[in-house]
Amino acid sequence: MIRSDAPVLLEIRDLQARVEDKAILKGVNLTVRAGEIHAVMGRNGSGKSTLSKVLAGHPAYTVTGGSVTYRGDNLLELDPEQRARIGVFLGFQYPVEIPGVSNLEFLRVATNARRGEKGEEELDTFAFEDLVRERLKVVQMDPAFLERSVNEGFSGGEKKRNEILQMALLEPVVAILDETDSGLDIDALRIVAGGVNQLAGPDNATLLITHYQRLLDAITPDYVHVMAAGRILRTGGKELALELEQRGYDWVDEELAALEAAGDRTPVEVG
Amino acid sequence: MSSAQAVGDLVSQPYKYGFVTDIETEKIAKGLSEDVVRLISSKKQEPDFLLDFRLRAYRQWLQMQEPDWASLGYPPIDYQNIIYYAAPKQQAKKASLDEVDPKLLETFDKLGIPLSEQKRLSNVAVDAVFDSVSIATTYKEKLAEHGVIFCSISEAVKEHPELIERYLGTVVASNDNYFAALNSAVFSDGSFVFIPKGVDCPMELSTYFRINSGDTGQFERTLIVAEEGASVSYLEGCTAPMFDTNQLHAAVVELVALDDASIKYSTVQNWYAGDENGVGGIYNFVTKRGHCRGDRSHISWTQVETGSAITWKYPSCVLQGADSVGEFYSVALTNNCQQADTGTKMIHVGPRSRSTIVSKGISAGRSSNSYRGLVQIGPKAVGARNYSQCDSMLIGDRAAANTYPYIRSQQPQSAVEHEASTCRISEDQLFYLQSRGIGLEEAVSMMVSGFCRDVFNQLPMEFAAEADKLLALKLEGSVG
Numbered sequence: 001m002i003r004s005d006a007p008v009l010l011e012i013r014d015l016q017a018r019v020e021d022k023a024i025l026k027g028v029n030l031t032v033r034a035g036e037i038h039a040v041m042g043r044n045g046s047g048k049s050t051l052s053k054v055l056a057g058h059p060a061y062t063v064t065g066g067s068v069t070y071r072g073d074n075l076l077e078l079d080p081e082q083r084a085r086i087g088v089f090l091g092f093q094y095p096v097e098i099p100g101v102s103n104l105e106f107l108r109v110a111t112n113a114r115r116g117e118k119g120e121e122e123l124d125t126f127a128f129e130d131l132v133r134e135r136l137k138v139v140q141m142d143p144a145f146l147e148r149s150v151n152e153g154f155s156g157g158e159k160k161r162n163e164i165l166q167m168a169l170l171e172p173v174v175a176i177l178d179e180t181d182s183g184l185d186i187d188a189l190r191i192v193a194g195g196v197n198q199l200a201g202p203d204n205a206t207l208l209i210t211h212y213q214r215l216l217d218a219i220t221p222d223y224v225h226v227m228a229a230g231r232i233l234r235t236g237g238k239e240l241a242l243e244l245e246q247r248g249y250d251w252v253d254e255e256l257a258a259l260e261a262a263g264d265r266t267p268v269e270v271g
Numbered sequence: 272m273s274s275a276q277a278v279g280d281l282v283s284q285p286y287k288y289g290f291v292t293d294i295e296t297e298k299i300a301k302g303l304s305e306d307v308v309r310l311i312s313s314k315k316q317e318p319d320f321l322l323d324f325r326l327r328a329y330r331q332w333l334q335m336q337e338p339d340w341a342s343l344g345y346p347p348i349d350y351q352n353i354i355y356y357a358a359p360k361q362q363a364k365k366a367s368l369d370e371v372d373p374k375l376l377e378t379f380d381k382l383g384i385p386l387s388e389q390k391r392l393s394n395v396a397v398d399a400v401f402d403s404v405s406i407a408t409t410y411k412e413k414l415a416e417h418g419v420i421f422c423s424i425s426e427a428v429k430e431h432p433e434l435i436e437r438y439l440g441t442v443v444a445s446n447d448n449y450f451a452a453l454n455s456a457v458f459s460d461g462s463f464v465f466i467p468k469g470v471d472c473p474m475e476l477s478t479y480f481r482i483n484s485g486d487t488g489q490f491e492r493t494l495i496v497a498e499e500g501a502s503v504s505y506l507e508g509c510t511a512p513m514f515d516t517n518q519l520h521a522a523v524v525e526l527v528a529l530d531d532a533s534i535k536y537s538t539v540q541n542w543y544a545g546d547e548n549g550v551g552g553i554y555n556f557v558t559k560r561g562h563c564r565g566d567r568s569h570i571s572w573t574q575v576e577t578g579s580a581i582t583w584k585y586p587s588c589v590l591q592g593a594d595s596v597g598e599f600y601s602v603a604l605t606n607n608c609q610q611a612d613t614g615t616k617m618i619h620v621g622p623r624s625r626s627t628i629v630s631k632g633i634s635a636g637r638s639s640n641s642y643r644g645l646v647q648i649g650p651k652a653v654g655a656r657n658y659s660q661c662d663s664m665l666i667g668d669r670a671a672a673n674t675y676p677y678i679r680s681q682q683p684q685s686a687v688e689h690e691a692s693t694c695r696i697s698e699d700q701l702f703y704l705q706s707r708g709i710g711l712e713e714a715v716s717m718m719v720s721g722f723c724r725d726v727f728n729q730l731p732m733e734f735a736a737e738a739d740k741l742l743a744l745k746l747e748g749s750v751g
Contacts, residue, residue: 096697
């Protein structure tokens with residue numbers, strides 16, 4: 001849902017970042033307003049996963065230039081846990097397993113960290129169980145997963161559902177979902193996409209990082225951005241994704257080569 | 272700052288129990304000789320059988336060599352530079368707590384072990400040992416109503432000499448090993464527990480050991496006997512002040528379980544571990560062994576080892592009775608320059624005896640943490656079974672973890688299973704938790720306590736939360 005008067009939640013300006021000595025992001029610009037769903041597409045290695053990790057504050061990535069403001073504040077100076085508490089959520093492409101840590105307890109501690117930041121009271125075990133059972137419905141998840149260790153022995157689809165369950169509990173303002181569709185069969189994809197759609201509202205925004213069009217059949221984006229070589233090369237509406245689906249990514253390479261030959265580094269706005 | 276570095280910083284935290292109580296102490300001169308052994312025995316007005324026991328042990332000790340097979344490195348211990356007896360100056364043992372030196376009560380208060388009537392833990396009887404002597408035992412009368420004897424071993428020698436003579440040294444012989452021999456010669460105090468036939472001890476029993484003097488060794492001796500069908504749960508805790516010298520602690524614990532008896536022995540060991548450069552700290556050389564003497568008897572060891580510069584400790588079970596059960600659950604955390612070589616021995620003698628070993632080692636800093644265990648199945652142990660699980664967790668990249676499992680079986684109709692794993696807290700796991708709003712310290716502590724859960728579940732409920740907190744504290748520190 002696009003409203004030009006909606007408040008800006010995330011403002012990314014000329015963002016540059018590297019991992020070890022390799023520059024990955026080379027000037028990303030993106031403005032996300034409340035109520036919007038953005039899809040960031042691109043080939044492997046285009047920098048789209050890096051963008052999500054930099055926004056969440058992964059320590060392996062170093063920001064070398066540019067800025068990111070979240071609701072007007074400098075996001076980049078905050079620790080990862082602080083970003084999460086104020087409403088930035090990263091749904092992982094490969095959620096890690098944490099043996100020995102109960103999923104239920106993990107979800108409760110995380111939920112309370114976010115609630116504390118919002119000035120809401122902490123939920124005790126019983127109140128939290130009520131909440132989590134209600135939110136399980138969003139992803140049609142079996143309560144038995146609560147009793148297990150975080151992601152341990154979960155299938156790919158179960159891990160992704162667990163990510164969306166966390167999103168349902170944390171009620172983020174900006175949710176960044178990194179390749180949430182990868183490794184999902186068609187039923188799991190439908191459930192996960194259904195969860196994302198239920199959670200999207202006029203006061204929050206979603207950034208979908210994806211390689212394929214198929215997720216966008218289930219979640220309709222307001223904007224589609226194509227990333228290549230660490231930049232957003234093109235921005236368009238949902239039809240841009242369909243174009244990518246039909247023409248593949250080869251034309252992106254051509255366009256990129258042409259731009260570089262011309263020495264032009266500014267992204268092309270297509271509207 | 273990288274999170275590996277942050278984790279490194281996390282594991283350095285000040286030791287809370289490092290204070291010294293300023294109290295007048297009666298000490299004997301440094302050094303060990305036959306005269307010192309006689310002096311200790313006479314100070315305690317012991318019967319002849321005990322003096323003979325001590326002297327025999329001393330002579331055996333003189334013939335023995337300090338063991339060097341453990342993965343531990345430390346400078347030679349000068350046994351002539353240690354004080355073998357130190358006691359706060361007061362009349363031997365007070366009839367009532369009101370007469371105990373308030374400084375001593377205050378010390379235990381500060382350690383979180385209130386002894387006074389109003390504040391004491393409601394379902395735990397405590398024997399408080401300060402340097403070489405027991406200063407108070409709570410709830411003695413209430414326990415006596417059930418026929419349970421819980422007192423210091425010195426008191427037991429005076430009041431129940433026949434029980435001491437019958438059981439002392441029958442599980443750990445005076446010449447069992449170098450440190451056990453030393454303890455047998457010079458042991459000063461410790462606890463004695465006797466649960467008569469058919470009695471289920473109505474409360475948790477606990478001994479709290481406190482070393483206060485700087486140049487004193489502590490050599491306590493604990494003996495627990497559960498008669499037929501009796502059961503008891505016992506917990507020991509330990510702390511010491513911070514000194515820049517090393518203090519020797521060489522304890523012996525003996526457990527005897529007769530037919531259908533059950534003893535659960537839990538330890539939370541938090542002796543001073545030395546500073547971050549490895550200066551100071553306790554040398555902890557302990558012999559603990561349980562004897563499942565009766566059929567269907569059950570002995571369970573649970574230990575949470577977080578302190579000491581050096582830990583050398585193998586709480587073991589001799590499973591003599593048919594269908595007897597031995598268990599060992601251990602968490603050993605080492606940080607900075609701490610070294611631990613710890614594990615268990617399960618000696619299966621009786622038919623269908625069963626044992627379980629669950630060991631969790633956590634190494635941080637530059638520490639070294641070794642599990643060393645023996646499972647031995649004797650020729651008569653038909654149908655014996657053992658299950659062992661040894662897991663190690665590494666924090667940072669300078670710590671070491673080793674596992675040395677020894678299995679010897681002389682009985683083909685038996686089953687021994689061993690599983691081992693090593694993991695490292697990864698940057699990605701920490702980032703995952705952080706990205707859900709959980710701070711770095713809490714993230715590490717959640718993972719460590721998750722890793723230890725199987726063991727903490729074995730602790731008496733009152734102490735499981737304490738152990739969790741203690742570990743969190745050990746891993747707490749300034750981030751950033």
